[in-house]
Amino acid sequence: MWDIGVLGIGVAFFAVAILYVKGCGLLVKKEPAK
Amino acid sequence: MTGNGWLQIGLFFALILLCAKPLGVYMARVFGREKTFFDVLARPVERLIYKLTGIEEEHEMKWTEYAVAMLVFSFVTMIVTYAIERLQHWLPLNPQGLANVAPDLAMNTAASFTTNTNWQSYVPEATMSYLTEMVTLAYHNFASAAVGMALAIAFVRGIAGREKKTLGNFWVDTTRATLWVLLPGSIVLALALVSQGVIQNFRPYDTVKLVQPFTAQVTGTDGKTITQTITTQTIGQGPVASQEAIKMLGTNGGGFFNANSAHPFENPTALTNFLEMFAIFVIPGALTVTLGRMVKSPGHGWAIFAAMSALFFAGVLVSYWAESHGNPLLHNVNTATTAMQSGGNMEGKEVRFGIANSALFATATTDASCGAVNAMHDSFMPLGGLVPMVNILLGEIVFGGVGAGLYGMLIFVVVTVFIAGLMVGRTPEYLGKKIESYDVQMSMLYVLIFPFSVLLFAAVTVLMPNLGLSSLNNSGPHGLSEILYAYASATGNNGSAFAGLSANTHWYNLSITVAVLVGRFLMIVPMLAVAGNLAQKKLVPPSAGTFPVNTPLFTILLVGVILIVGALTFFPALALGPILEHLQMLAGTSY
Numbered sequence A: 001m002w003d004i005g006v007l008g009i010g011v012a013f014f015a016v017a018i019l020y021v022k023g024c025g026l027l028v029k030k031e032p033a034k
Numbered sequence B: 001m002t003g004n005g006w007l008q009i010g011l012f013f014a015l016i017l018l019c020a021k022p023l024g025v026y027m028a029r030v031f032g033r034e035k036t037f038f039d040v041l042a043r044p045v046e047r048l049i050y051k052l053t054g055i056e057e058e059h060e061m062k063w064t065e066y067a068v069a070m071l072v073f074s075f076v077t078m079i080v081t082y083a084i085e086r087l088q089h090w091l092p093l094n095p096q097g098l099a100n101v102a103p104d105l106a107m108n109t110a111a112s113f114t115t116n117t118n119w120q121s122y123v124p125e126a127t128m129s130y131l132t133e134m135v136t137l138a139y140h141n142f143a144s145a146a147v148g149m150a151l152a153i154a155f156v157r158g159i160a161g162r163e164k165k166t167l168g169n170f171w172v173d174t175t176r177a178t179l180w181v182l183l184p185g186s187i188v189l190a191l192a193l194v195s196q197g198v199i200q201n202f203r204p205y206d207t208v209k210l211v212q213p214f215t216a217q218v219t220g221t222d223g224k225t226i227t228q229t230i231t232t233q234t235i236g237q238g239p240v241a242s243q244e245a246i247k248m249l250g251t252n253g254g255g256f257f258n259a260n261s262a263h264p265f266e267n268p269t270a271l272t273n274f275l276e277m278f279a280i281f282v283i284p285g286a287l288t289v290t291l292g293r294m295v296k297s298p299g300h301g302w303a304i305f306a307a308m309s310a311l312f313f314a315g316v317l318v319s320y321w322a323e324s325h326g327n328p329l330l331h332n333v334n335t336a337t338t339a340m341q342s343g344g345n346m347e348g349k350e351v352r353f354g355i356a357n358s359a360l361f362a363t364a365t366t367d368a369s370c371g372a373v374n375a376m377h378d379s380f381m382p383l384g385g386l387v388p389m390v391n392i393l394l395g396e397i398v399f400g401g402v403g404a405g406l407y408g409m410l411i412f413v414v415v416t417v418f419i420a421g422l423m424v425g426r427t428p429e430y431l432g433k434k435i436e437s438y439d440v441q442m443s444m445l446y447v448l449i450f451p452f453s454v455l456l457f458a459a460v461t462v463l464m465p466n467l468g469l470s471s472l473n474n475s476g477p478h479g480l481s482e483i484l485y486a487y488a489s490a491t492g493n494n495g496s497a498f499a500g501l502s503a504n505t506h507w508y509n510l511s512i513t514v515a516v517l518v519g520r521f522l523m524i525v526p527m528l529a530v531a532g533n534l535a536q537k538k539l540v541p542p543s544a545g546t547f548p549v550n551t552p553l554f555t556i557l558l559v560g561v562i563l564i565v566g567a568l569t570f571f572p573a574l575a576l577g578p579i580l581e582h583l584q585m586l587a588g589t590s591y
Helices: A002-028 B003-031 B039-053 B063-090 B103-114 B130-160 B170-195 B240-249 B270-294 B298-325 B354-367 B382-393 B404-424 B437-462 B476-491 B506-535 B552-586
Strands: B206-219 B225-235
Touching: A002 B063, A002 B103, A002 B437, A002 B506, B003 B170, B003 B270, B003 B298, B003 B354, B039 B170, B063 B103, B063 B130, B063 B170, B063 B506, B103 B130, B103 B506, B130 B170, B130 B240, B130 B270, B130 B404, B130 B506, B170 B240, B170 B270, B240 B270, B270 B298, B270 B354, B270 B404, B298 B354, B298 B382, B298 B404, B298 B552, B354 B382, B382 B476, B382 B552, B404 B437, B404 B506, B404 B552, B437 B476, B437 B506, B437 B552, B476 B506, B476 B552
Parallel strands: none
Antiparallel strands: B206 B225
C-alpha cells in the first residue's frame, strides 16, 4: 500500500512537470520573438 | 583566525583560479563537439552508446523537447532506484544482509539522489547494500551532475544562439559531460583518495574488541530499555573511494558513511580534505570560463567568476571568524589558538582538520549544492551556522552545483540586466539580446519557486507539533534553524543538514521528497524557457545605452541584486533563527 502511495507521488509530480513545460511553452506564444 | 588558516584558504582559491581557464576551455570544446585530447578514448564509447540506444546525435532539440527528455530520464532512473532499494535484501552484494529500505525512505532517497540533493534521512552503512550504493546512488552521482552540466550548457547556447529554435541535444550533452569530464576526473580523484587511505573493497564489516568497554542504555527487541556493557564495535567497509570521488566532483554530497567526510575512511588526511574541497569547486569555477568562451565574451565569464569569488570570500570570512572565536558562555574552557590546539569552537569538528578547514569546507559545500560535510553544521556558532544557511538560501549560485550554479547565476544576470535597464530607462539587453517580458516572467518564476517551497514547508512543519516539532533535538531559535535548514537544503538540492533533526519520519521523508523535486524540476523548466526564448532572438548591435556585462560595475550590481533578493526574501526567517540565537547567546542563553 505504501509502495503505491509513494510511487503515486512520484508519478503525479512528473505528470504535473510535463504539463508545466507545456504551460510555460504556451505563455511564450503570446509574445512573438523580436 | 590564523595566518596559517588564511594561507590554506588562499591556496585553495588560487588552485581553483588556476584550473578555471584550462578546464573551462576544455569543456567548451567538449560541448562544442570540437576535437580534444580525450576523444581517442571517449569517442568510441560515445558512438557505441548512441548505437545501442538509438540516439541521433545530430538531432537538435527545442527547449520543450530538451525539458521533456530531461524529465523522462530523471523519472525512469528515479523509479529504478526506488525498485532496487525496495528489493536489495534479495539482490547480490549485500554481505551484511541489510533489509529492504522502507517505502517512504526509499522514495525520499531515490528523489534526493536523482535531483543531485543527496539528502540522507538514514544511516548509510546500516541501511544501503553495496549494490544499492554502487548501482543506484553512485550512478545518480554521475547522472544528476551530468544533467546539471547539460542544462547549463543549454542555457549558454540560448544566450549564444542567433535566431535559433534549438538548444542542443539533451542525450548528447549528458553523455559527453559524463564521458569527457566526470568519469576521467572521478577515476583520477578516486586513485588519489585510495593512495591516502580511503578504502575500496567489498568485504563484510569488521567487528573489533574495544580497548575500553563501556555501559550504555539500549533498546531491546521487546522495546524495553536495558543497560548493556558494550565490548565490541562494528566498523563499516565498502567501495568508498569510487563513490567519494564523484560525490565531491559532481557536487552530490551523499556520504558512504553517516559521518560523511568527517569519517576517516572517507576523508582520512589533510590532503584528502583539500582534494575533496577542490573537487567541489573546480568544475563550477571552470564553467564560468566555458560560458565566456561559448558566448564569445571571456570578460563576461570572468565578471561572473569575480561575483562568485566576492560572495565566497564574504562567507568564508564570517564562518572562520565565528568559529575561531568560540562560545563566550564557556567561561572555564581555554579556547585560545595555540600550537597544541585549534582553539575556538571545536564542537562537532575533526581535530585533524581544525577550524579553518572546517569553516572553508562548510562554506564551499553550501556555496555549491554539494552538501558533503567534514564538520557538523548543527554545532557551529549561530553566525557560523548562518553562513551555510545563507549560501543555500541565496540559491547556491556561488560557483554552485555543477551546472546548476551557473544557470542559477545566469537567471540572476537576466534579472540584474533587467533592473539596470529600468535604472537608465532603456530596453535591457544582455549580450545583444533584448530582455523582454517573457524572459523576466520566467526568471522571476525561477526565483520565486525556491522561497515558496522553503518557507511553505518550514511554516507547515513548525505548526505541526506531532509531525514536525517532535523530531527536533533543540528548542528555541536553534530548533527553527534546524527546520528551516532542512527545507532550504532540500529545495536547494544541497543535502547537508543541521544534524539535530531526526528526519527519518513519514512527514519529513515525504515532504522533503516533494521539496527536492520542486527545487530541481520546477526551477529548471522556466530556466530552459528563458534559454529557448533567448536563442531565437536577433542580435542587437551595442549602443551607448547598452549595459556592459564584463565590467566591475556589472559584478557589483550582480552581487547587490543577489544579496537584496536573498535578504528581502529570507531575512525575517533568519532573524528568528540564527540571528536571534546569536543575540541570545550574547545575553547569556544557549540552545
